[in-house]
Amino acid sequence: MSSAVQDDRPGPPIAEAAPARMDDDALAAELQxxxxxxxxxxxxxxxxxxxxxxxIGNRRGSLTREQTQRRHRREKAERAAAERLQLxxxxxxxxxGRPGTDGRQPVAVDGKHAxxxxxxxxxxxxxGQMEGEKERTLWGTRWEAADAIVQVVxxxxxxxxxxxRRAEAPAGWVAAAEGEGxxxxxxxxxxxxxxxxxxxxxxxxxxxxxxxxxxxxxxxEPADVDRPWEGLVLFADRLGRFVRPSASALxxxxxxxxxxxxxxxxxxxxxxxxxxxLSCLGKVDGCTGYSRRALxxxxxxxxxxxxxxxxxxxxxxxxxxELVRVVSDPDHPEFWSRRYDRSSAEHAVRWATWAAERFxxxxxxxxxxxxxxxxxPH
Numbered sequence: 030m031s032s033a034v035q036d037d038r039p040g041p042p043i044a045e046a047a048p049a050r051m052d053d054d055a056l057a058a059e060l061q062x063x064x065x066x067x068x069x070x071x072x073x074x075x076x077x078x079x080x081x082x083x084x085i086g087n088r089r090g091s092l093t094r095e096q097t098q099r100r101h102r103r104e105k106a107e108r109a110a111a112e113r114l115q116l117x118x119x120x121x122x123x124x125x126g127r128p129g130t131d132g133r134q135p136v137a138v139d140g141k142h143a144x145x146x147x148x149x150x151x152x153x154x155x156x157g158q159m160e161g162e163k164e165r166t167l168w169g170t171r172w173e174a175a176d177a178i179v180q181v182v183x184x185x186x187x188x189x190x191x192x193x194r195r196a197e198a199p200a201g202w203v204a205a206a207e208g209e210g211x212x213x214x215x216x217x218x219x220x221x222x223x224x225x226x227x228x229x230x231x232x233x234x235x236x237x238x239x240x241x242x243x244x245x246x247x248x249x250e251p252a253d254v255d256r257p258w259e260g261l262v263l264f265a266d267r268l269g270r271f272v273r274p275s276a277s278a279l280x281x282x283x284x285x286x287x288x289x290x291x292x293x294x295x296x297x298x299x300x301x302x303x304x305x306x307l308s309c310l311g312k313v314d315g316c317t318g319y320s321r322r323a324l325x326x327x328x329x330x331x332x333x334x335x336x337x338x339x340x341x342x343x344x345x346x347x348x349x350x351e352l353v354r355v356v357s358d359p360d361h362p363e364f365w366s367r368r369y370d371r372s373s374a375e376h377a378v379r380w381a382t383w384a385a386e387r388f389x390x391x392x393x394x395x396x397x398x399x400x401x402x403x404x405x406p407h
Contacts, residue, residue, distance in 0.1 A: 040081065041063060041066050041067075041081060041084065041085050041088075042059065042062040042063065042066055043059075043063070043084065043085070043088045044059055048091050048092050048094070048095035049095060051095075053096075053099065056092050056095060056096055057096075059088075059092060060089065060092050060093070060096075063085055063088065063089055066085075067085065116176065119176055119179045119180070119183075120172065120176070122138055122139050122179065123136065123137070123138060123175055123176070123179055124136070124137040124140075125146065125171065125175055128147070131147075132147050132148070133145040133146070133147040134146050134147065134171075136157075136175045136178050136179075138178065138179050138182045142160060143159065143160055143178050143179070143182050144157060144158050144159045144160045144178040145157075145158050145160075146158075146171055146174040146175050146178070148171075149167070153169075154167055154168065154169065155167075155168045155169070155170060155171050155173065155174040156168070156174060157174035157175065157177050157178050159178060159181055194227060195220065195221075195227040195228075198228075198272045199218070199227070199228050199272065201274060201275050201277060201278035201281075202218060202228075202272040202273065202274055202275065202278055203272060203273050203274075203275060204270070204272050205217070205270070205271050205272060205273055210265060210268070211234045211237070211247050211265075211268075212234065212237075213234055213235070213236070213237060214233065214234060214235075214285060214289070214290075215233070215234040215273070216231055216232070216233050216234075216252045216273070216274050216279060216282065217231070217232055217234070217249075217271045217272065217273055218230065218231055218232070218271060218272050218274075219232065219263075219269065219270070219271050220269055220270040220271065228272065230251060230252075230253060231251070231252035231253050231274070231282055232249040232250065232251065232252055232261075233249065233250055233251070233252040233285060233289065234247050234248070234249055235248050235249065235250050235257075235260070235289050236248035244264055244265070244266065245264070245265040246262050246263065246264045246265070247262070247263050247264075247265070248260060248261075248262055249261050249262075249263060250289070252282050252283070252285075253282055253283065254283070255283070255286050257288075286332075287332045287333040287334075290333075291333055295331075295333065303323075303327055303345065303349075303377050303380045303381050303384070306349075306373040306374070306376055306377040306380075307320050307323050307324050307327065307345075307349070307352075307377055308320070308324065309370075309373055310352050310356070310370060310373055310374055310377070311324070313355075313356060313367070313370050315355045315356075316352050316355050316356065316370075319348045319349075319351045319352050319355070320348075320352065322348055323344075323345045323348040323349060323352075323377075326341045326342075326344055326345050326348075327341075327345055329341065330342065338384075338388045339385050339386075339388035339389040340385075342381050342382075342384045342385035342388060343381075343382075343385040345377075345381040345385075346377075346378050346381035346382045346385060349374055349377035349378040349381055350374075350378055352374040352377065353371065353374040353375055353378060356370040356371050356374055357371055
């Protein structure tokens with residue numbers, strides 16, 4: 030145990046044995062005991078002196094270093110064992126033939142000719158060369174040169190298999206024809222980078238734009254979630270491979286948002302500058318219920334779910350008038366500090382009333398096409 034004692038209290042549980050002579054369980058047990066000691070002292074409100082803290086820190090460092098070194102040695106030994114097994118497996122697939130007239134020995138991998146190996150002029154080094162290639166590599170032994178050929182064959186085989194896998198359309202998706210382009214509202218998945226997933230996330234085409242010089246670009250937004258800020262712009266000449274969803278795969282995705290399906294309708298409703306005022310008033314005592322109901326109605330108008338936006342905006346104006354009444358109570362102790370709230374509520378009344386009149390006059394009114402969608406939803 031430790032020689033550093035505080036008053037009449039027992040010292041920290043530091044063993045006398047050197048960490049290198051302790052087994053793994055003993056190392057872990059002493060580290061846990063040191064942690065428990067410090068937590069116990071702190072919980073009891075007892076101050077641990079600096080000499081003891083220093084001794085604990087030094088001992089913990091020695092124990093941790095020993096644990097780390099052992100872990101590294103184990104990992105190194107495991108890697109070496111795995112490499113030996115892999116080498117034995119490769120050698121079992123390798124056959125080195127007799128030397129030809131040029132002194133070079135053919136190397137077959139899985140029964141197929143893959144390259145040649147031969148001894149260098151000095152007699153100590155070996156060269157390896159893949160079939161059909163001019164480049165050669167230098168190795169210390171014949172088996173090292175042959176094994177390098179096997180590894181190249183395996184790497185090329187794996188790369189070819191990965192390319193075939195990436196060329197296949199994912200389940201539920203169909204590869205597009207070569208040269209095929211995008212149309213508005215199309216849902217697609219683009220081929221992924223070589224080091225990533227074979228196919229990217231689903232995208233929805235939301236805009237097509239023509240540029241000077243004949244270039245065409247497409248605006249794409251995520252089709253699996255409504256996050257327009259994660260969108261991207263893709264030029265037609267950089268299109269690359271893509272796939273389209275089958276009917277079942279498309280049905281599993283969320284429907285296109287209103288702002289994408291009916292951009293004109295959506296832009297008209299986004300002119301309603303009421304939501305900020307209503308949101309701020311929702312935090313004021315006595316206004317929460319009115320504000321919540323008004324925001325729900327406003328969301329239905331802005332998202333195109335309202336069949337009669339003029340009537341809904343009139344109701345929003347009425348709710349805003351109730352908000353004006355709540356924040357205008359002269360007997361309230363915070364009457365004078367609510368001036369900003371009164372101004373916000375009055376603005377909400379004016380804007381909602383103006384929007385109701387605009388809707389009633391035909392501004393931002395539902396098109397017949399979209400009204401049919403509301404009456405007969407999918």
